[in-house]
Amino acid sequence: MDEPQPWWKCSNCGYTLQAVQPPEVCPSCGQKCIFVDATCYIPECGGPGNIDPQIASKW
Numbered sequence: 001m002d003e004p005q006p007w008w009k010c011s012n013c014g015y016t017l018q019a020v021q022p023p024e025v026c027p028s029c030g031q032k033c034i035f036v037d038a039t040c041y042i043p044e045c046g047g048p049g050n051i052d053p054q055i056a057s058k059w
């Protein structure tokens with residue numbers, strides 16, 4: 001069974017991607033920025049493997 005991959009959000013530009021590990025350099029803004037885990041873990045938004053719309057709209 002495949003583990004759902006977490007979502008990561010660049011705290012600099014807001015770029016989101018789904019990967020096991022966040023990239024070292026953001027492919028969108030090209031900065032070494034902090035990636036925030038934006039995965040939703042509650043069934044309300046689909047559970048693991050889905051992005052949390054609340055986190056996604058934060059920046």
Ligand SMILES: [Zn+2]
Pocket residue numbers: 010011012013014015026027028029030031033
């Ligand atoms: Zn970025």
